[in-house]
Amino acid sequence: MLVLAMIERLGIIVTVAFLLTRLPFFRRLFDSQSKIDNKQRILLVIVFGCFGIIGTYTGIIVNPIEDSMDRWTRVLNDDEAIANSRVLGVVVAGLLGGWRIGVGAGLIAGIHRMTLGGFTGIACGVATIIAGILAVIISKKQKKNRIISPQAAFIVGASAEAVQMLIILGVARPFERSVALVEEIGLPMILANGIGTALFVLIIKSVIQEEERMGAVQSQKALRIANLTLTHMRKGLTPVSAAEVCAILYKEIPSLAVAITDRKKILSHIGSGLDHHGAGEEIRTEATRYVIESGQGVTVGKDSIQCMDPDCMLQAAVIAPLKRKDQTIGTLKVYFSSERAISPIMLELINGLTTLLSHQLEIADGEKHRELARESEIRMLQAQVSPHFLFNALNTIVSLIRTNPDHARKLLISLSAFFRQNLAGTTRKVSTLSEEIDHVKSYLSIEEARFYDRLDVLYEIEDAALSASVPPLTLQPLVENAVKHGLKAKSEEGRLIVRAFRDRDRIRIEVEDNGEGIEKTRIESLLESAVTSEKGTGIGLYNLNERLIKIIGEQSKLTIQSAEKKGTIVSFSVPYPNEEFAKGVM
Known part of the structure; x- marks a missing residue:
């Protein structure tokens, strides 16, 4: 009968637990990232202390001598005690809030119980405070769990009530009346408070898990939206x-x-x-x-x-x-x-x-600035090629002004046409291989004045390669380096071959000379940094390689094959078909 009456009171526990989960500051008890200030801590002590008081008032008055029960608590006579759920609120306070909240709630509920009188008043008041301390000790051993499990909560609630029974036996007098009371209410209160504590924790845990589940759904939705909108924004x-x-x-x-x-x-x-x-x-x-x-x-x-x-x-x-x-x-x-x-x-x-x-939007703004900086850098690298060629061209024309003015005049016209095409290349983002070859021919018409009949130029160009899109001013620096560094020392039979052919899904472009060749130890340094050159600016191959990587990608970087006294082949490749590349840089 008493067990059923005690379990009936658990409806109040369910209501209080649900109401507490509605309070924002109460939920911070379960958030490891949140901190509770002193004002909130005091408020929680009062809330759980009042919860313990409610557990006392909703208890059942028991008289072990007369073997009688009263459904609602009032001021007790000397021979009366209370079968109640007071310990439940204090235990939950200690489990969730730590020692300050647990002990504080125990003091409030325990002192209140002492004021009601009865032969167990002092024993029950002290036991209530000890219940808070016991809950704190157990909660500290459960640090890895944000919220204690309902099974553990049942054990803690039942154990706290069992300790109260022992204190009643040890403190309350007369002893015979204490024994009779414990025999009558001990097991029902242990079971009821154990179940109540487990139920309280289970409700809180269910609410928190539901919120986390909803939060996870919202987070997943937000991430999906972020992924879908990123391209557009x-x-x-x-x-x-x-x-x-x-x-x-x-x-x-x-x-x-x-x-x-x-x-x-x-x-x-x-x-x-x-x-x-x-x-x-x-x-x-x-x-x-x-x-x-x-x-x-x-x-x-x-x-x-x-x-x-x-x-x-x-x-x-x-x-x-x-x-x-x-x-x-x-x-x-x-x-x-x-x-x-x-x-x-x-x-x-x-x-x-x-x-x-x-x-x-901020990322888009940053990417726009990076793209402008990248484009500016590419323009700067392109512009650096012009002085590289200008030094040699002017020297050649100066040497012909006295000996062959007509030829010098033709070279000036060729030089003008070359620079017009060169300047156009610095403002364009893409060119065709056909245009690049025309540019090379303008350049070589000037260089032939220096080499006379010592330079033989061959073009091995597949028709399919002529329409390939390439960055402007990519072929001429390779030809210039071959002439200036590879063939200048050749006294006769200097040969220069320009090739372009399809290699699977790419167009490979090669410039080959039969000149002096390059030392193996020097090949890598030519592409890794701008090197010092006694014959020119030393910026050609390095800058060209940087441009190819920045504009097209790592697969298009320059490769150099060379052997001393046997010549050099410098090559690079572009995608084929490469309409996407052409559209991407327009």
């Missing part, structure tokens, strides 16, 4: 990117419509109300202007949406700022049928998404 905040992102968000977020604006107009609107909330319209609502100016998100109702259409389904909206480097550059607007449809979880998701989209 990299292009910056434009009508096209906004339309793509709105379509993704409209599909992922349960809402009536999604819109994105810049600081002045609606960039895109997807969903209900499209007929009168169209893209390109000026921003009309004060709420949106407020978000843009303040950088603070708002939740608004029908009146703040300021829609003139009486049949419009958009009755509420969350308006959140899109920022770049702390400056609001637009807004994300998510519409709903009513303000009640905007749950705290939904609001948190939208705010998280705006933060994510803002970071993506």
Whole structure:
């Protein structure tokens, strides 16, 4: 009978446990990243202490002499005691809150029990305080678990009540009455408080796990949205990117419509109300202007949406700022049928998404600056090739002005044409191999004046290779290096071969000479850094290699094959077909 009555009281425990899980500061007990300040700690001590007092008042008065029970507690006579669930609140306080909260709650509930009287008043009060200490000791041994398991909670609650029974036997007098009381209420209270403690912890654990599950679902959704929107937001905040992102968000977020604006107009609107909330319209609502100016998100109702259409389904909206480097550059607007449809979880998701989209816009801005810097560096490397050739060309023309003015005049015309093509190459991002070969021929017409009949040039070019896209000014530096470093010392039969042929899925381009060759120890250094050269600037091959890697990729880097006195082959390759490369650099 007493066991059933005690278990009946567990309904109060379930109610209190559920109410406690609604309190934000109470939930911090389970968050390892959160810290509880003294004010919150005192509040928790009072809450759990009051919980222990409630357990006392909802107990059952027992008189072991008269063998009687009373359903509700009042001030006790000397021969009366209470079968109650007071220890439960104190034990839970110690398990979840640590020694300060556990002992504090035990003091409150224990001192209150002493004031009610009865022959077990002092024993039960002391036992309540000890129960808090016992729970703290056990909780410290469970550090690896954020929340103790219901099984362990049952053992702790039952053990604390068993300790209380022992204290009653040791302290309460007369002894015969204590024995009679323990025989009557001992087992029911041990079972009831053990079950109650386990039930309390189980409720808390279930609520926390459900929240974590919902949080995991929201996080997974946010990551999926981040992955889907990243490609579009990299292009910056434009009508096209906004339309793509709105379509993704409209599909992922349960809402009536999604819109994105810049600081002045609606960039895109997807969903209900499209007929009168169209893209390109000026921003009309004060709420949106407020978000843009303040950088603070708002939740608004029908009146703040300021829609003139009486049949419009958009009755509420969350308006959140899109920022770049702390400056609001637009807004994300998510519409709903009513303000009640905007749950705290939904609001948190939208705010998280705006933060994510803002970071993506910052990344896009950074990538744009990096691309400009990369393009500027490539232009600088291209421009450095011109002085490299100019020194030799001018020297040749100067030497011919006295001996052959007509030839010198033709060379100046060729030089002019060459530099016109060279300057055009520094402003273009892509060229064809055919254009590069024409450039080489202009260059060689000048160099032949120095070599006379000592230079023999051969072109072995497959027709399929002529249309291949290559970075501008890539072939001429290779030919120049072959002439200047490989063939200059040849007194006769200097040979230069320019090849271009298909090699599986790539076009390979080679420049071969039969000149002096390059030492093996020097080959790698030519491509790793700009080296000092007595015959020129020493920047040709290094810069060309850097350009190929930066523009096309590591697979297109220069390769050098050489043997002393037997000549050199310098080559590189480009993808074939390479329409994607050509489009990518345009």
